[in-house]
Amino acid sequence: MTYFYCRLLGVGLVLGLCGAPAARAATPAPRPNVLFILADDLGWGDVGFHGSEIKTPHIDRLAAAGARLEQFYVQPVCSPTRASLMTGRYPIRYGLHLGVVRPWAQYGLPLDERTLPQALQEAGYETAITGKWHLGHFEPAYLPTRRGFTHQYGHYNGALDYNTHERDGGFDWHRDDKVNRDEGYSTHLIAREASRLITAHDPAKPLFLYVPFNAVHAPHQVPERYTEPYAQLKGARRTYAGMLAAMDEAIGQIISALEQKGLRDNTLIFFCSDNGGPNPGVVTSNGPLRAAKGTVYEGGVRVPAVAAWTGKIKPGSVVAAPLHMVDWYPTLLTLAGVSLAQKHPLDGRNAWPAITQGAPSPHADILHNVTQNGGAVRAGDWKLVVNGNVADSEEGGGEAGAAPRKKAKRSAAAGGARLIELFNIRTDPYEKSNVAAQHPEVVQDLRARLTAYTQAAVPSKQAPAPAGFKVPAVWGEK
DSSP states (O other), rough: OHHHHHHHHHHHHHHOOOOOOOOTTTSOOOEEEEEEEEESSGGGSSSSSGGGGSSOHHHHHHHHHHHTTTEOOOOOHHHHHHHHHHSSOGGTTTTSSSSSSTOSOOOOOOSOOOHHHOOOOOOOOOOEHHHHHHHOOOOGGGGGGGGOOEEEEEESSSSSOOOTTTEEEEOOOOOOEEEEOOOOHHHHHHHHHHHHHHHHHOTTSOOOEEEEEOOOSOOOOOOOGGGGGGSSSSSHHHHHHHHHHHHHHHHHHHHHHHHTTTTTGEEEEEEESSSOSBBBTOOOOOTTTTSSSTSSSSSHOOOOOOOTTTSSTTTTTOOSOOEEEEGHHHHHHHHHHHHOOOSSSOOOOOOOOHHHOOOSSSSSSSEEEEOOSSSEEEEEEEEEEEEEOOOOOOOOOOOOOOOOOOOOOOOSSSTTOOOOOEEEETTTOOOOOOOOOHHHHHHHHHHHHHHHHHHHHOOOOOOOOOOOOOOBBTOOOO
């Protein structure tokens, strides 16, 4: 199936016009509202529909109302995943693939990238972000309201203090990219603003509302009442449970605002995490998936994901097709009737047939990442991992000012040999059996694919803090 045909099929599914006469096809259907909710550092095993000991009733109800995307992939850490959503392109294309955008970074998502909200604005959408940006703030041109968002509320950096709204002593809370002094627990504030925007929205205009919570990322902070039901848990795991409960409550409030406004039926709602959970077994749970945030193993890049749209996505369905965050860019633009013609070619593919009709993955392969010494790629059921090392992230759980997590132990043999691992994800989803020796032809094919991505990758923009850098009183202001 060609990409052009996939795109036409996606439009036909939305408009209900596949096979209709050309004259009728010119009449567009109402464009959907989109509520895109992103959790931060949520583990695969920490949602109720994956058997979690932590209760997530609102997320579970959303899953029951729509489809669980059980092989949905993101990048190993935060900023690259957000960049994938905003561009529909792998972060190797613009140098954001090896780490997060640090507070001191003198770069961000490159300005020549067409962003998802910019493209949706072309179709007349009102666009808003309430939550964490994490794609650059060192110059005004990189701020959300310059990248396609009509409204902005929240913070620019990761690892934000939930109560003081500071990162490394610099204040980081903004409305429409101007400093804002609203007081309160950040999860509550994000939900309140999202609900306010929905309530005030003019239904005659479609809405794209992006809600990237900083929960459940460290520092681990939550009002005590949320931890009270989890006395059986200890330490950071108990606090994390309370943080997740608070975020689940917030998601319920936002969806309730949609319902009260009468927008639920024509709103596509998507929820997922930005990467796998860090410190599994101590703080988070990635269930039976291997490894954690920062790695290219399933525990780092496969996340809980749910899509729901009344009358369009079958309630209680399960999508087994491998999909990636880059796919939402062309999928949403196709649903909105926006042209995909642009300067930079897309890596994402229209996922709508896979989500709504059970079609196979639209990808010949999915890139998990290119790293300094290798990377990982999946094609069909096969996944190749070369030197499964760790990406840079705000580690130790992500506390502001914490030392970076130590690099994963090098598994390559002495003398610089590369460790090659091959897994069949269909028969071995937990990556327990390296079958590279038994399938040299598959290894050769996937290595060629990974090499092609590696050669196409631009240099990473990642850099240490510049000499003499001083934390500003307010992040994003000179």
